[in-house]
Every structure is written in structure tokens, then in C-alpha cells.
Amino acid sequence: MILVNGVAIDTIPASDRGFAYGDGVFRTLVVRDGQPRAWRRQFGKLAFDAHALGIPCPEEALLREETRQVAGEERSCAVRIVVTRGSGPRGYASPAPVRPMRSVSRSPFPQHPAEWIERGVTARVCALRLGWQPALAGIKHLNRLENVLARAEWDDPGIAEGLLQDCAGNVIGGTMSNVFVVEGERIATPDLSQCGVAGVTRDRVMDGARRRRVACVVERISLERLLAAQEVMLVNSLIGVWQVRRLGGRAWDPGTVTAQVRRWLDEDGD
Secondary structure, eight states, rough: EEEEEBBOOOOOOOHHHHHOOOEEEEEEEEEEETTEEHHHHHHHHHEEEEEEETTTOOOOOHHHHHHHHHHHTTTTTEEEEEEEEEEEOOOSSSOSOOEEEEEEEEEEEEOOHHHHHHHHHEEEEEEEEEOOTTTTBBOOOOOOOHHHHHHTOOTTTEEEEEEEETTTTTEEEEEEEEEEEEEEEEEEEESSSSSBBBHHHHHHHHHHHTTTTTEEEEEOOBBHHHSSSEEEEEEETTEEEEEEEETTEOOOOOOHHHHHHHHHHHOOOO
């Protein structure tokens, strides 16, 4: 099911700036038994990102109700919320006034092999490098061509994710995930001040660490540093937490911290 501006249709105008320029933001979240997981955080991120681009964000109550409608009777599903700057004339100049377009759509919850949770996943290092754009860093905007091109680098179903570096060789994240590394008594996640997406689950893991007084730092992380880590974790709202089991010639045994972080997310709810 898809709602576009509250109407059950599956089309948008060709003049919509999200379609034409990627001029918009989005969030993907889990709905279980009619309840959107981490809703407060998801809406907060959507509103923050929309504000950063100068796009008025729809009211929280409206989006939550439309999320409920779209999820319907599904026990478990994925819901994607998109907010664009709406339609406008040809050219990059923003229309005045801005009349945002919103869409809320439902997809089946993705099914992955159970062993990816139990034993970890195989990942690869992508050849594509992310460009720096501090004005967009952290924002989940609709311009995702870098991710699309990176994901096109492999078609082996046994590879769960590809890791992305920036133009300076810093690990930023996966094509669809954020990254954490375990180093002794602390965990670290890449600095996203130049590029990358600051996901909701990344925030939840960092907050969970703080609550439990586990050191968690945001730093530049080279590929060499990642390969030397005791554990490497991939996180997003749909997959939860995966440990990287194999990356190139490096292999890891199942780690205890990944299992602990997974429990944090279950215990902390929103």
C-alpha cells in the first residue's frame, strides 16, 4: 500500500523535485504489530533532515497515522516515509511557496539467512569512494547514486554488504548500514562530518553504550584500523546488528560485544 499526500495512489507528478533532482529526505522503519519501532527517533531525524534542506516537514501525528494505515494488519513490515520539496518549474531554483509532497509506503520485511545473525556476514570493500559534502553529511536525502553504484559492484548473494570509504580512505559505513568497531573496552564509529548517513540505529547504539557506561567514540577510522578491530558491526533499522565474519582475507570469530549490542536494542526499545 502507498499513500501520496494521504491518498491511496502509486503515482507522483513528473514535476516533483524529489523525482527530478532527489530534492527530499526519507526514512525506513520497522512496524511490528501495528507499532512503528523507534518512532520518536525516526520522526526526529526526518524533521531534522527536512529542516536542514529547508523543506517543511509534515506534522508528526499525521505521519504516524499514515504509517499506521499503510501497515494495516501486517504483523511485521517495513515502512518508508519520503518528503520532497514538491512540484516546481524546470530549473534548480526552489519554488515559492514550497508545497511538500509526502509518501508513505509499505514493503515486506526483508528475509535474510538466519546464520547472518548467528554467525555473522561476509562483506566486501567497494571501489567507489564517497565525495565530501559537509552541507549534506549525515542527512538521509534522496540523492543516493553513490550507494546505488557501490551496490552494483557485486551480485554474489553470499555477500551481505559493501563497505564505503571516503576520498581520503576513511571508512564511512556500508551501502545500507552504519559501522562500529570493537577495540578493547570501547567501541568506535566513523566520523560523518564530511559524508555518510547518520542512521537511527547508530544513535541508538551510541546511547545504549552511554547508558551502560561503555566508552563509545566517533573518530576517523581507516580500513587498516577496521581490519585490526576485535569485532566489526553493521547496523540499521531493518537488519538490527550484524557482525562482519569475513572481509577480504580477514576473518573474525563470533564476538560477545555484538551480541550485547543486539540485547541493548531489544531492551531499550525507542
